[in-house]
Amino acid sequence: MRDAAARMHQADHLRRLREATAEQIQQAHRTLADLELELSLEEDDVTRLEGGLSAVLARLLGNREERLDRERAEAAAARQRVDGHRARLSRLEADARAAEDELAGLATAPKEYAELLAEKERQLISGGDARARELADLGATLDRVTADVREHAEAHRAGRAAHDALGHVLRHLNSARNASTWDMFGGGLIADSIEHNRLSAADEAAWRAQRALDVFSRELADVGVSARPHLPQVDTRWFVDTFFDNIITDVIKHQRIENTRAEVAKTTQWVRDVGARLQARHAELSAERKRLLARREELLRG
Incomplete structure (x- = not known):
């Protein structure tokens, strides 16, 4: 069990190392792109300065050689920074590959350790060990907390998907509102056409967002939250806009768009707030699960 625990902890360490190295590699790629652009310039x-109009002007001013020496020095320094960063990136990628290779050899470590703990737990409970009652209680609590962690994570993912879908609706409605404002100040048929196009896109996006909200609602039910979020209908009527186009109808259209946008924004804020609460609760449950697992491991290894 001690050997299995050491292998599992090493696997955990390597996973954290892999994540940190992956972030460093991404940042290194971004920095290298900036440095390569600087070198190109x-x-x-x-x-x-070696040839062309700039060289001619520099000769006329009598400072071509001085400027050329300075630019060559700056280019050499930029090239040195690029070469150094490429070498750093290469080392980071080598570190990532080494971690992946070692982690592959430890892929079964968590499962092996969990199986050993489970086997010892069964032995202690069936053998009437003094720790049996606490282990049994811990097992039941762990099952419940683990399920809660999973359900909150699923609900939070569904909330993120709903939030993203609502963002698409809001972007189309914001664009329609801008076109509507232009229309009120004389935008004419062009503004009407843009406005209608954006409203049609918003309507299509709203149906997708409503489906995402439905999924979110079902996931919330799993964590004990009852909610039935529903988006307002996006008004895409075109007959009045075409045949009765005047300042009154323009104002009415603008108000309809603004009211719809406000309702969607309100729903988006609600999804964001619920998502924040889900995330906080998920963190609490994860910490509780970690504490229970540590106590269980302490009992089994004691």
Whole structure:
């Protein structure tokens, strides 16, 4: 069991190392792209001074050689930074590959350790050990808390999906509102066409968002939250806009769009707030599960 625990802890360490290295690699790629752009600009400066209009002007001013030396030095420094960063990136990628290779050899470690703990737990409980009652209680509590952790995670993922879908609706409605504002100040048929196009896109996005809200609602029910969020209908009527286009109908259209946008924004804020509460509760449950697992391991290894 001690050997299995050591292998499992090493696997956990390697997973954390892999995540940290992956973040470093992403950042290194971004930095390298910036440095390569800087090098390209510096080399362009050198090229212009070696020939072309910039070289002619520099000769006329009598400072071509001085400027050329300076630009070459700056280009060399930029090239050195690029080379150094490429070497750093290469080392990071090598570290990531080494961690992956070692982790592959420890892929079964968590399962092996869990099986050993479970076997010892069965032995202690069936043998009437003094720890049996607490282990049995811990097992029941762990099952419940683990299920709660999973359900809160699923609900939070569904909330993120709903929030993203609502964001698409809001973007189309914001665009329609802008076109509607333009229409009130004389945008004419062009503004009407843009407005209608954005409203149609918002209507289509709203149906997708409502489906995401339905999924979110079902996941919330699993964690004891009863909610039936429903989006307002996006008004895409076109007949009045086409045949009775005047300032009164423009104002009415604008108000309809603004009211719909406000309702969608309100629903979006509700989803965001519920998601934050789910995330906080998930963190609490995860901490509780970690504490229970530590106590269980302490009893089994004691």
